[in-house]
Amino acid sequence: MTVAVLLFNNFETLDAFGPVEIFGRLTDQYQVSFYSLAGGLIGNAHGVSVMTKNLAEIENGSDIFLIPGGYGTREEVNNALLIDMIRKISQQSKYVLTVCTGTSLLAKTGLLDGKNATSNKIAFDWVTTQGPNVTWVRRARWVVDGKYYTSSGVSAGMDMTLGFLENIHGIEFARNVARTIEYNWQENKEEDSFCTQ
């Protein structure tokens, strides 16, 4: 399966690289590539600078389209060209996974309207304004609605990605990946110790 990771300026480091660690190590089954609106180097406030391909190179969607969050989303929700690209690629992709405030970008396309979704807890109220017709689930580590997987804040993206592997390959496969990276996977997507409301 192809995994297309969207990057934009000031993406959140772990939102992207947590899931990339998990998909990336399964080289027989998953092939990860990074994309951005213009291609080239994309950086963030953590000092990270990553090489990306141009989003236009994704011609018929991706098996998996991964959208991280980060402070950059505050600007990118108003980037009509990017939102249009996200809409088109998401419609054509088999699965769309968002992490943290990355959900705001997908919500903005309208594709989550009438669907269940979550986002991180600190920016939750802002994210929900980007999709007033989404059925927002505040208390959730991650939420699955059809082909759309949305997760809570930053680290929750790893739990969601393992949950995705569980749905595709079975729970023992996912547990084995978690063990290999010595990750304490929170298997229950409905448990959310970071939700205080």
Place this chain on the structure above:
Amino acid sequence: MTVAVLLFNNFETLDAFGPVEIFGRLTDQYQVSFYSLAGGLIGNAHGVSVMTKNLAEIENGSDIFLIPGGYGTREEVNNALLIDMIRKISQQSKYVLTVCTGTSLLAKTGLLDGKNATSNKIAFDWVTTQGPNVTWVRRARWVVDGKYYTSSGVSAGMDMTLGFLENIHGIEFARNVARTIEYNWQENKEEDSFCTQ
């Protein structure tokens, strides 16, 4: 504090970017930069390609020198030029943090001789051959010996980095960072559910 992250071909994605997420978001206190032996783009099998500066630009060590692991360490332990640079920079740095098989590179310099250290569980026996005079601690999430912090596999690097923050800023500071990234921090460094021996 300056955080110099060493990269080399086939570094493990999360070994580097887990700690980078944690230090990187504390922009008032930590400044993260990436380095490699020759500078330029450094890639790995996960499809990641990151821009780095040349290690020679680190003139008098770094406050924190972070060494990730990954399959690339199998080759790099035999790269005398790199090991010499790691030795020099580690001697000059205030703290040296290694993640997973990154410990093998530091062990190879001899600087861990007579010190306590750990590494990931699957490659543990190989890593220990790189430092026969190190006091290897198999059962540990991470180990602190003076200025040297060494961690178990991949995800353990995040727990160790939060443990480092605890030692510098106090446990409430570290817990607050963990909460912000919705990370279930394993606070006890001696607990190791991935150790089967």
